[in-house]
Amino acid sequence: MDDDVRDSVVAALDGEGATYAVVPDAERVDSAFVEIPVPDGAVDPVLAYLYDNGVDEDAYTVVVDSERSESTVNDHLAERFVEGPKGNRGISHVEIRQRAEDLTPGRATYLAFAALSATLATAGLLLNSAIVIVGAMVIAPFAGSSLSASVGAVIDDRPMLVESVKDQALGLVVAAVSAVAVAYAVRWTLFVPSTLAVSRVEQVGFFITPTLLALAIAIAAGAAGALALATDLPVSIAGVAVAAAIVPSVAAAAVGTVWGQPVLVLGAVVLLLMNIVFINIAAYLALVALGYRSSVVASTWRDLGPSVRTAGYALVVVGFVAVTAATGAATYSHLAFEQDVNAGVQTTLAQEEYRGLELVGVGAQYDDPGVFASPESVTVTVVSDADTSHPDLATDMQAQVQDATGQNVAVEVHTQDYQRAAAEADSSTPVADRLSGVYRRVAGLFGRTVEDADETADNATDDATGRVDPAPLAVA
Incomplete structure (x- = not known):
C-alpha cells in the first residue's frame, strides 16, 4: 500500500489500540506491508474495517491460519469485531457459519447420501435389523441441513436459513422417493412376502407413532448438535442422533405407503414432522442459551416492506408455524391417547x-x-x-x-x-451329613486326597452320631 493508505490504516489501528508491524516493501519505495495478529473469527470484520478506512478491496492480502499461538496480542479486538458469545462459551459467528457450511456436502453428494440412507433404513425395517438401521443413520446427511437453519437464524444469515430449509425439504423428498421405490421393489419381487404384517414388525413399530420418548430424542439431538457445533467439538455423534430422529420415520412411512396402510403412514409422518420441528427449535434455543443473540426474525421485522423477498419470508414463516401447530396438536392428541390407554391397562391388571x-x-x-x-x-x-x-x-x-x-x-x-419349579430346602438331611460334605470341600482346598477326606469325614460323622466302629480283628 502507498504512503497515504498506510497512514490511514495506521491511524485506524492506533484508534483501536491494536498491535501491528509495518514492513517496508523491498521492491517499491513508497509501499509497505502491515502485519496484524487477529483473534479467531475477527479476520473478516477487521478487513471490512480496514476497507472502510482507505484500503482498496483489491489490495494484496494474505491470511495465515496459525495452528497455535502463545500470544495474547490484540485479543481485545474480539470484543470490538467478533460477533458471538463472550468468553469461552461459544465460537464466533464467522466460525460457526463455516462449521455449519462444512457439515453439508455438495448438492449432488447430499442427495445421493439421502437416497442411500433411506434405502438402508427401509431394508433394515423390513429385515427387522437394528444394525442395518444404525448404519443408515451413520451415513445420513441431515445433520448439516437441520442445524444450519438454527445457525442462520441466530447469526442473522438469511441466505443460510433459506438454503437450509430448501435442503431439508429436498433431502426428505429424495429419501422418501427412494424408500418407496425400494419397498415396492422388494414387495413385488417377493423378496419380502406381500402379505407381511408390517405394522407388527418390531423395528417398524418403533417409528410409526409419536411418543414422549421420541420427542425427548428429537429435543436432545437438536440441542446436542447445536452445542457441539458452537463449542468446536465433533458433531458426528450428534449427527447420528439427528439422523435417528429422521431417517427411520421416512422409511416407515414408505413401507406403510407400499403396503397400503394409511394409519401407519399418518403416524410415521407425524413422528417425522415432530422430530424435524423440535430438532430445529431445540438447536435454536441451545444457541441462544450459549449467547448467540442476533436474530433473523428481528432483522426481518426491521426491514419489513412490500417486496418479493418479504413475501417469500412470510410464506416460509407461515408454513413453519402451520406445520408446527398441526404437528404439535397431532402429537399431543396421540400422547394423551397413549396415556389413557396405559391407565386403562393398569386399572385392569390391578384387579x-x-x-x-x-x-x-x-x-x-x-x-x-x-x-x-x-x-x-x-x-x-x-x-x-x-x-x-x-x-x-x-x-x-x-x-x-x-x-x-x-x-x-x-x-x-x-x-x-x-412354568416355575421352585427350589426347596431339604430340612431332613442330618447335621452330620452336612458337616461331612463341608469337610470334604475344605480338605480338597488344602490338597488332601479324596480318600483321606472321606476317612476323616466318616470319623467326624461317627463322632457326631455317637457310633463307634468295632476294633479291627488282628490277623496272624
Missing part, C-alpha cells in the same frame, strides 16, 4: 383376578383424529403362569381402555406362558 400377571409392553396404534373410520388398535403383552388361564382378560381390558379413552378400541392381548 384381584389378574394380580398374578406381569405386564411386558403396551403398543397403541397411532390415534388418527377421526381421519379413518377404523377403530384404534391396542396390543398388550403379559406374562402368565401356564397353570392359570384368563379367558376374559381381553374383554375386561377393552372395557377399561374404552372407558379411559372414550373411543372405540380393539384390544389384542398376547400372553407369554411360563
Whole structure:
C-alpha cells in the first residue's frame, strides 16, 4: 500500500489500540506491508474495517491460519469485531457459519447420501435389523441441513436459513422417493412376502407413532448438535442422533405407503414432522442459551416492506408455524391417547383376578383424529403362569381402555406362558451329613486326597452320631 493508505490504516489501528508491524516493501519505495495478529473469527470484520478506512478491496492480502499461538496480542479486538458469545462459551459467528457450511456436502453428494440412507433404513425395517438401521443413520446427511437453519437464524444469515430449509425439504423428498421405490421393489419381487404384517414388525413399530420418548430424542439431538457445533467439538455423534430422529420415520412411512396402510403412514409422518420441528427449535434455543443473540426474525421485522423477498419470508414463516401447530396438536392428541390407554391397562391388571400377571409392553396404534373410520388398535403383552388361564382378560381390558379413552378400541392381548419349579430346602438331611460334605470341600482346598477326606469325614460323622466302629480283628 502507498504512503497515504498506510497512514490511514495506521491511524485506524492506533484508534483501536491494536498491535501491528509495518514492513517496508523491498521492491517499491513508497509501499509497505502491515502485519496484524487477529483473534479467531475477527479476520473478516477487521478487513471490512480496514476497507472502510482507505484500503482498496483489491489490495494484496494474505491470511495465515496459525495452528497455535502463545500470544495474547490484540485479543481485545474480539470484543470490538467478533460477533458471538463472550468468553469461552461459544465460537464466533464467522466460525460457526463455516462449521455449519462444512457439515453439508455438495448438492449432488447430499442427495445421493439421502437416497442411500433411506434405502438402508427401509431394508433394515423390513429385515427387522437394528444394525442395518444404525448404519443408515451413520451415513445420513441431515445433520448439516437441520442445524444450519438454527445457525442462520441466530447469526442473522438469511441466505443460510433459506438454503437450509430448501435442503431439508429436498433431502426428505429424495429419501422418501427412494424408500418407496425400494419397498415396492422388494414387495413385488417377493423378496419380502406381500402379505407381511408390517405394522407388527418390531423395528417398524418403533417409528410409526409419536411418543414422549421420541420427542425427548428429537429435543436432545437438536440441542446436542447445536452445542457441539458452537463449542468446536465433533458433531458426528450428534449427527447420528439427528439422523435417528429422521431417517427411520421416512422409511416407515414408505413401507406403510407400499403396503397400503394409511394409519401407519399418518403416524410415521407425524413422528417425522415432530422430530424435524423440535430438532430445529431445540438447536435454536441451545444457541441462544450459549449467547448467540442476533436474530433473523428481528432483522426481518426491521426491514419489513412490500417486496418479493418479504413475501417469500412470510410464506416460509407461515408454513413453519402451520406445520408446527398441526404437528404439535397431532402429537399431543396421540400422547394423551397413549396415556389413557396405559391407565386403562393398569386399572385392569390391578384387579384381584389378574394380580398374578406381569405386564411386558403396551403398543397403541397411532390415534388418527377421526381421519379413518377404523377403530384404534391396542396390543398388550403379559406374562402368565401356564397353570392359570384368563379367558376374559381381553374383554375386561377393552372395557377399561374404552372407558379411559372414550373411543372405540380393539384390544389384542398376547400372553407369554411360563412354568416355575421352585427350589426347596431339604430340612431332613442330618447335621452330620452336612458337616461331612463341608469337610470334604475344605480338605480338597488344602490338597488332601479324596480318600483321606472321606476317612476323616466318616470319623467326624461317627463322632457326631455317637457310633463307634468295632476294633479291627488282628490277623496272624
